[in-house]
Amino acid sequence: MKLSEMFDHAPEIEIEELSFDSRIKTKNSIFFCVSGINSDGHDFVDQAIDNGALCIVHSKPIENKRKCIVYIKVENVLATMNRLANKFYDYPSRKLQVYGVTGTNGKSTIAKIIRDVHSRFEPCGYMGTISISYGDVTLPPSLTTPDVLTIHSTLKDMVDHGMKAVAMEVSSHGLELGRVNTVDFNTVIFTNLTYDHLDFHGTFENYFEAKKKLFKMVNKNGVCILNADDECCRALMEVCNARVVTYGVQNDADYRADDIRLGTQHSRFKLLHQGREYEVKTNLIALYNIYNLLAAIAAMHESGLELEKVLDCLDTLDQVDGRLERIDEGQPFNVFVDFAHTPDGLQKVFEYAKLITQPQRKIIAVFGSAGKRDRHKRKVFGSVASEFCDMIILTEDDPRDEDPREIANEIKAGIVDTNNIYIENRYDAIRQAIEMANVDDTVLILGKGDETFIYRENGREPYIGDHRAARAIIRRYYLGIEEDGKDE
Ligand SMILES: CC(=O)N[C@H]1[C@@H](OP(=O)(O)OP(=O)(O)OC[C@H]2O[C@@H](n3ccc(=O)[nH]c3=O)[C@H](O)[C@@H]2O)O[C@H](CO)[C@@H](O)[C@@H]1O[C@H](C)C(=O)N[C@@H](C)C(=O)N[C@H](CCC(=O)O)C(=O)O
Numbered sequence: 001m002k003l004s005e006m007f008d009h010a011p012e013i014e015i016e017e018l019s020f021d022s023r024i025k026t027k028n029s030i031f032f033c034v035s036g037i038n039s040d041g042h043d044f045v046d047q048a049i050d051n052g053a054l055c056i057v058h059s060k061p062i063e064n065k066r067k068c069i070v071y072i073k074v075e076n077v078l079a080t081m082n083r084l085a086n087k088f089y090d091y092p093s094r095k096l097q098v099y100g101v102t103g104t105n106g107k108s109t110i111a112k113i114i115r116d117v118h119s120r121f122e123p124c125g126y127m128g129t130i131s132i133s134y135g136d137v138t139l140p141p142s143l144t145t146p147d148v149l150t151i152h153s154t155l156k157d158m159v160d161h162g163m164k165a166v167a168m169e170v171s172s173h174g175l176e177l178g179r180v181n182t183v184d185f186n187t188v189i190f191t192n193l194t195y196d197h198l199d200f201h202g203t204f205e206n207y208f209e210a211k212k213k214l215f216k217m218v219n220k221n222g223v224c225i226l227n228a229d230d231e232c233c234r235a236l237m238e239v240c241n242a243r244v245v246t247y248g249v250q251n252d253a254d255y256r257a258d259d260i261r262l263g264t265q266h267s268r269f270k271l272l273h274q275g276r277e278y279e280v281k282t283n284l285i286a287l288y289n290i291y292n293l294l295a296a297i298a299a300m301h302e303s304g305l306e307l308e309k310v311l312d313c314l315d316t317l318d319q320v321d322g323r324l325e326r327i328d329e330g331q332p333f334n335v336f337v338d339f340a341h342t343p344d345g346l347q348k349v350f351e352y353a354k355l356i357t358q359p360q361r362k363i364i365a366v367f368g369s370a371g372k373r374d375r376h377k378r379k380v381f382g383s384v385a386s387e388f389c390d391m392i393i394l395t396e397d398d399p400r401d402e403d404p405r406e407i408a409n410e411i412k413a414g415i416v417d418t419n420n421i422y423i424e425n426r427y428d429a430i431r432q433a434i435e436m437a438n439v440d441d442t443v444l445i446l447g448k449g450d451e452t453f454i455y456r457e458n459g460r461e462p463y464i465g466d467h468r469a470a471r472a473i474i475r476r477y478y479l480g481i482e483e484d485g486k487d488e
């Protein structure tokens with residue numbers, strides 16, 4: 001695209017790439033000087049030029065301008081980058097049915113359900129914490145909601161690969177840092193709002209304000225899907241310009257689940273919608289997943305998919321990796337790997353464990369809390385866990401450059417009257433939990449889900465993954481199957 005097509009009075013230079021990171025080599029690019037939290041793109045203009053930039057878009061004065069480089073001063077670099085990324089990639093979100101999912105917990109699960117079911121009607125991509133995937137492309141994610149340029153270029157690639165829809169997770173960081181400002185969302189979904197990310201947002205009010213932005217962005221032709229059982233529902237309704245549709249279990253809602261029956265392999269419920277009753281069977285388990293399912297059903301039906309056909313897909317959903325993933329190697333007790341890493345997430349998983357574990361059997365939990373992230377939730381984790389568990393094994397969970405033992409001590413401060421031990425190595429902690437378990441007990445391995453890395457002092461280090469660790473340990477200790485030591 002010519003620079004003159006992007007800016008009035010700009011020369012007719014051909015622009016091949018857009019960039020906001022001076023460290024990355026580019027060819028004939030525009031470099032956007034974005035001011036960040038730790039540094040300022042304006043300080044890296046020379047490096048950006050050396051790495052291939054032909055045009056610099058800036059808001060602050062630039063000294064020592066070079067000949068042959070076009071400098072364009074704008075009021076707001078981030079807004080300009082959002083506008084141009086959309087244009088450069090030919091408005092990809094306008095060519096897709098775009099679902100945006102936000103809220104504290106459940107984003108990945110809902111987005112994955114939508115991708116899975118919508119794909120059975122027409123090609124649908126996914127962008128979120130677990131991966132970026134479309135067609136036969138699967139890319140590892142770096143962020144839940146990537147940067148502006150990655151979002152638009154990826155959406156374009158999805159269009160080029162024949163996708164007709166995309167399910168995107170939209171984090172509060174993504175909203176606050178303006179990563180999705182020019183994405184055209186058709187259907188936005190709110191899961192719930194509980195304590196999280198206050199290290200970044202400062203207050204719960206700020207956190208909610210960030211979430212609200214997504215609902216303000218959808219125009220009258222779109223639809224906002226809200227959780228009628230969440231306290232924030234009413235306040236969100238007030239900011240929506242688009243049609244509002246609700247889902248829930250306790251309160252009156254457009255899509256309501258009644259007569260819920262939860263098992264260890266399947267759940268069943270009656271879906272009440274517009275005076276009709278539909279019997280639903282699903283391979284998702286736990287009450288919070290009924291909420292996730294209702295949100296996904298409402299979103300897809302309100303976006304034009306036939307309700308009965310959507311419901312027909314729900315008993316064969318793909319397992320969302322590391323989200324209440326049942327580890328079944330034939331052992332005589334329950335083992336689940338889950339990504340719970342907020343107080344509410346933990347509480348919901350423990351409630352489910354309580355429901356499926358006979359009163360005289362034990363609930364054993366293995367978890368830690370991330371280093372260099374919100375410290376306040378550590379003690380709360382301890383108190384929530386001690387309410388439900390018979391044994392707590394504290395371990396590392398992305399300690400970064402904090403001492404994992406210190407983190408464990410902060411969790412321990414919240415534990416009341418529940419046996420607990422600290423085993424730093426996560427694999428050994430899982431082994432201990434599995435060796436300790438007896439018939440019909442429930443072992444919960446929480447916090448890292450399907451992740452196969454741990455952030456330690458020197459950055460991201462490979463890790464076997466809780467699911468693989470649990471399977472390997474069960475096979476070795478209960479079934480006597482050795483696996484070449486690959487698991488260690
Ligand atoms: C708090 C946060 O989100 N920070 C993001 C932010 O970083 P920042 O503001 O510190 O950026 P910066 O380092 O100051 O750089 C400013 C600008 O200078 C540029 N720069 C910088 C250095 C240089 O040498 N050259 C250069 O050009 C940078 O490319 C950038 O354009 O902008 C960066 C570029 O897009 C992001 O990589 C970075 O995400 C960091 C890595 C991160 O960990 N973010 C997490 C907390 C996050 O976003 N998480 C959410 C939620 C997840 C959840 O729900 O759990 C997510 O969506 O993933």
Ligand SMILES: Nc1ncnc2c1ncn2[C@@H]1O[C@H](COP(=O)(O)OP(=O)(O)OP(=O)(O)O)[C@@H](O)[C@H]1O
Pocket residue numbers: 103104105106107108109110129144169191192288289291292322323324338339340341344345346348349449
């Ligand atoms: N609707 C829900 N309500 C409460 N907790 C939930 C809900 N859905 C999922 N969880 C819990 O949150 C964990 C993470 O789920 P999921 O990955 O779907 O959420 P998320 O919002 O995408 O989180 P993140 O952005 O941090 O990845 C699950 O493993 C489960 O413990």
